[in-house]
Amino acid sequence: MRMVHVLTSLVGTNCELKVKNGMVYDGVFKTYSPECDLVLDAANIKSPGPSVGLRQEDLVDSIIFKASDVVVVHFRDVDFNYARKVSTDTDNFTDTAVGGRINGEHKEKDLEPWDGGRQQHMVSGSLESLDTDVSNGWDPNDMFKYNEEQYGIKSTYDSSLSTYTVALERDNSEEFLKREARAAQLAEEIEASSTYKSRVALENDERSEEEKYTAVVRGEREQHTLNREKYIPPGQRNREGMSWGPGRQNSPRLVQSSSGPPRPGLHDYTPSSGADQRVVNGGATSCPSPSSRYQSGPSPLPPRAATPTRPPSRPPSRPSRPPSHPSAHGSPAPISTIPSRRMSSEGPPRMSPKTQRTPRTHRVPPGSRVPPGVDFMPHNAPGEVPVPPATRSSSSGGTWSSVVSGAHRPRSPRQNSMGGASPGPSPQTGSTPVEPVNTPRSASSPTASPAPNMAAASSAEVKDSRVQATRQNSPTVNKENMKPLESPPSINRPLSKGPPSMAPDHRKQIDNLKKFSVDFRLQSSSNPDPQFQQMVTKPPQDTGEKSKQLPLDKGLEGSEGPVVPARSNKPDSPGAPSPSSTLCPAPEQNRGPDVTSQGVQTSAPNLSGGAKPEDKEEDEADQMRKSTLNPNAHEFKPRVFTPQPKPATTPTPPRPQGQPSPSIVMQQPQQVYFPQMYPLTPVSPGVQKSIIWKSPAMYHVQMPHMTLSQSKPYRTVPNMTQQRSDQHHPQGTPTMMHPAAGPPIVAQSPAYSAQYFTCSPQQFASQQLMPHYQSQAQHVFSPVIQGQARMMAPPTHGHPGQLVSSTSQYGEQTHTMYVSQGPMPQQYAHPNTTLHPQPSATPTGQSQQGVQHGGNHPAPSPVQQHQAAAAAQALHMGNQPQQQMYQALAPTPPSMTPGPNPQSPQGSFSSAQQAVYLHPQQMQHGYNPSHMAHMQQVSSTFRSPSLHSEYILYEQAHIQSGMVPSHHGNPGHPQMMLMATQQQGGPQPQLAQNALNPIPVSSTAHFSYLAHPQVQQHHQQQL
């Protein structure tokens, strides 16, 4: 045995084998036989002398040596552990290895047949009995008994454990009873403690391992998504728009997201998102003011859509918008500069804006709030002047602020007169920064480096400002805002209420919307006229410049020069721009409260929305008063005014914009957005509307114009879009929505127009639903915007603004008529949103968005189209939105609003509207919440007769600029007009080509847009 073992362990070793004759063989020991015959491989005869080497022919493959022939075998340097090591290393735990240790010395275990538990029958019976036996094993006594019977073992067990301890002696003494009671008390306390319960629960938790650690819990995820939504202010807001209930919940989340992490992470996107939010907020803020008056609404709207789209359509009106947009959009640098300026010069203002924002931010994401803040700032500036503007500016962040500023600036002059210079600058700076942030991001995607950087910086600043503002502002700003807020709150609150209600109940939202519409109408009507007129006069230039700037930013044309100038003009015309901004801020401030509420509504709008909406409505009147009383009120008016001035200027700018396809696109989208905005506003009281509005606006912008121009930017700036998409995704899985929506958008656009007309009720329903879409759409938009901002920063801004403006316009048209339309747009927006998701993800997303926008546009398009048809669509759109925004703003400042409305019902209003639109755009761009608010405001403004008139005026103005007169008629007969416009727009919405149709009508710029839309669509297809 040992021989076998030894020889086995020697296998594979070299050996020298001597045979009887003395010959020595050298070889590798291969194996052996039981008779000890040995086998050597590669054996050779070893010569006595030194072996120089082996010859191949000398080797024998293997030689078998009989044991009888072998004398000695010498194995050299054998490692006995060689094989053994392996066994221990490689197969230590197999049955073979374990058994092998014994290596034959052990006998295999004797197997015993299983008796099937027969032996157990005696004790436990069948196995089944074990399964069914409820008792926890054997009773100790049974065990003792069994052992005693079977094995003769007698247990000494004593239950008292006297061996180990001393038995407790019970007695009835008082002391014992006390101790016993004490012990019982302690036991109760311990058992009642949460830690004890939790630990007991751990032990007694009946949940399976899988449930605890592996199972996919839907509920939690949903919650997470909600949280994410909150984090993603834009998307969340949009989503929130979908469901207000969630929105409220989200509001905190949104605030968090907005305030912090999400945006930072997405720097560009975050900014964009922030911008979006801001825009929304601006919209919201504007909306609040708009709700109170058109000014606010218009302001938000104008900023986005107005600049790009309107500029083309109407140079004069557009200028106002364009400026804002340009800053945001296009020219990141301008924006950045502006922001920096704002920061430096307006440091305080920003603070105030921030503060204003803070409230918003508190309620909602900073970004969104920021825009509102911007709006607020302007509003505040008028009313409160410096502080509000600052806040507004900060709030507006970049684009929105710029937009707002543009709009506000026109107003600002008045505001300045009213509020003071400070508001103006702050608004400008604030607006510009905001715009930069928003637009930059959007632009950054396209242009990437500059715009993004700017945007990022601005965003960062904005964020910081927001944070600060939120904190700092919370007190001061809040106070200021509070005043303004009161008026805005009314608007916002109604809106917000609407949204919350929407979430829970669409009916409630609708009711709220209706209320808002009523309120808005009143306020808007009063405010828009004077301010708008003023705005028109001044703003037009600004807008024109802005529009130019936007184009420039887009790089489409030298219009950028104008854009910069526009910005510069804004600053230069601190009076105008700053006023506008201030005005906007003022409205925003008024909104501020609203914004906060709106912000909550928008981002977290739902949260504050519920309570605030009501307050807003109520506050609207108060706001109006306060606005008048307070600088804020003036500011609001200024906004309206600024828009008006812008409209005047815008006409020219629009053309430039028109040249820059992006700008045009933006404008169209804006228009679309406005309609959407209106619907949204009506639908979702606060946030939802704003969200919806934003998204629609965004989408619209992107879709029609954006698609054309934006598509390229997006494509070029995939990153932006992606980021946006990311943001969007987190917010509300916008991407998903977007993709789906994408395709529909195109077709939808036409449908939208029709829908607008037909589906007022649907709109509401759709609005509710829309919010979600819009939210998504917003997400998309945000990406789009970013892309635009980067690529076409101006367009993006313009888009937002345009969208807003468009929406506001639509809202005007729709509000009276458009309540239903609003919903319709929203529905469109939804498709868009769905489409957008794709866009958001990538350029295609934009295209989709563009398509969506188109879809949205259809609804908005009616108005937009009308405007666009005028050729100044973009500009007009922007103007109109602005006007609306302004009107909304004007409403916020009650006194102001009335004035503006009367003053420039038509021309002035158009200008005012432009300004307003700018604000809305800005607001929307900067703050989604603001957008929401703007939307609301816009919707309210639209709803308000005066607003309608204003809108009509705007339309007229647009028409004048190049728009179709029918538009003017539209106000009065929105449906009719819309129809006509829709038809015009219909083509656009339907397809990029559609957009082209309008574009041609409107201007070359439109054509460019058209081209872009087509391209975008193609891109989408490609994607």
Added chain:
Amino acid sequence: MAAPGPGEYFSVGSHVSCLTCLGQRLQGEVVAFDYQSKMLTLKCAPSSGKPNLNDVILINLAYVSEVDIINDRTETLPPLASLNVSKLANRARSEKEDKLSQAYAISAGVSAEGQLLFQTIHKTIKDCKWQEKNILVMDDVVISPPYQADNCKGKEGSALSHVRKIVEKHFRDVERQKSMQRSQAQQTQKDTTLSS
């Protein structure tokens, strides 16, 4: 097993000395003894001097003229460990291949210097083989005739530098040995001359 069991003439663990028919004296510890074949296995001190190794001698007692038991086993035998047969088989195969490849190289007309170098390298690096007349080390470094350090080619790296060092050292050692032999030869000559 203090005493040889039935059929066991030698107790395992005892030291024995025996003289073969060829006049070779062998001494070692008894590892195993097969009575049927009269084969005795002894474990001896390693020829290489490495402590962990042993020389094993398999002796056919049929050709042993003299067997002396130096001392009996003093300690109980450790249990036999299980062996990894597959590993042993692999060792046998690889050893065979090595030897065959070596023979191939030699038969291919590789110079004696090359063969020596190969053996030297093989001591350090097992992964070396002949490729025609080139030595392929670790499939990375190729040493072509005349097998000087400069002839080492391959990817720059530790492997190449390492092989070069081995080659350089090999030739230094060879030179030293030659000089030693010469000196010895000279001394012998001197001695002879002196003696003569």
